[in-house]
Amino acid sequence: MLPKQDLNTNDLETNMIVLVHGGGFGAWCWYKTISLLEDSGFRVNAVDLTGSGIHSYDTNKIGSLTQYIEPLTSYLESLGDDEKVILVGHDFGGACISYAMEMFPSKVAKAVFLCAAMLKNGHSAFDMFQQQIDTNGTLQRAQEFVYYNGKDRPPTAINIDKSSLRDLLFNQSPSKDVSLASVSMRPIPFAPVLEKLTLTDENYGSVRRFYVETTEDNAIPLHLQQGMCESSPPEKVLRLRGSDHAPFFSRPQALHRALVEIAAVPPPVQASSSSSSSS
Structure with missing residues (x-):
């Protein structure tokens, strides 16, 4: 890890990092990352999306991506x-930060997709x-659909079977973090996962992306992950070796180094800056 004195976060384009959890997770999953980033001088906000973490909304009643990421x-x-800010999206959080980049491109300095859904225009996280479901028996066995409105209606949420959590998400993570997840994870709202994103070159495309x-995911x-990077190349790809789907648990120091490295990438040189010298 970078010694604190080697990094003056006040010299960066921004020292504000917003952490966006994946499906079923909540702000709680970032506890190690929050601590490491704050110790390095960053200002950190980890959000609970609607019906996630301690946000007290019924997951089954979430009808859109707009509502979910409010x-x-x-x-x-x-x-x-x-x-x-620098937006960091994990898992389904990748689709969420993509939506936010489209809405607020001027407020996002960089976007970091952490083993996340980095989708193209017109695609959904479900796609x-x-x-993955077509090729992965573990994922197929792990998910349980919830039919809050009746079996004759579309599913309203997805549960991850507790007995499958370690194999699917936490195969390299410490036992205490798996225990934390098993009592903290909530159902994943189904409608937002189905929603196809509208992403334009002018907005979404203007934000610098990192993957x-x-x-070991x-x-x-x-x-x-590599397929998504090939079809829509980000500015840079970093790799966390030995990490499962929860790098904030399994490789927190390596994840911290990656986030600091991305934060330290300087902003693009503005062509007009040379003409702004004082008289």
Whole structure:
């Protein structure tokens, strides 16, 4: 890890990092990352999306991606005109930060997709997970659909079977973190996962994207992560060796180094800056 004195976060384009959890998770999953980043001088906000973590909303009643990510968009809306953040999205959080990038491109300095759904225009997270379900028996066995409105209606949420959690998500994580997850995870709302994103070059495409791969990931395997990077190349790809789908548990120091490295990438040189010298 970088010694604290080697990094002055006040010299960075922004020292504000917003952590966006994946499906079923909540702000609680980032506890190690929050501590490490704050110790390095960053200002960190980990959000609970609607019906996640301690957000007290019924997951089965979430009908859209807009509703699901309202806590994130409200936060971005509250930022000052000159404030920018680095968005970090994990898992389904990748689709969530993509939506936010489309809405608030001027408020996002960089976007980090952490073993996340990095989708193209017109695609949904379900499209990506369907590829995985077709080839992965673990994922198929692990998910349980919830039919809150009756079996004759579409599913309203997805539960991950507790007995499958370790194999699917936490195969390299410490036991105490698996225990934390087993009592903290909540159902994943189904409607947002189905929703196809509208992403434009002018908005979403104007934000600098970075991807962080996880090599021992059973939920979104490396080949699927690489496929997303190939079809929509980010500015840079970093790799966390030995990490499962929860790098904030299994490789917290390596994840911290990756996030600091991305934060330290300087902003693009503005062509007009040379003409702004004082007289």
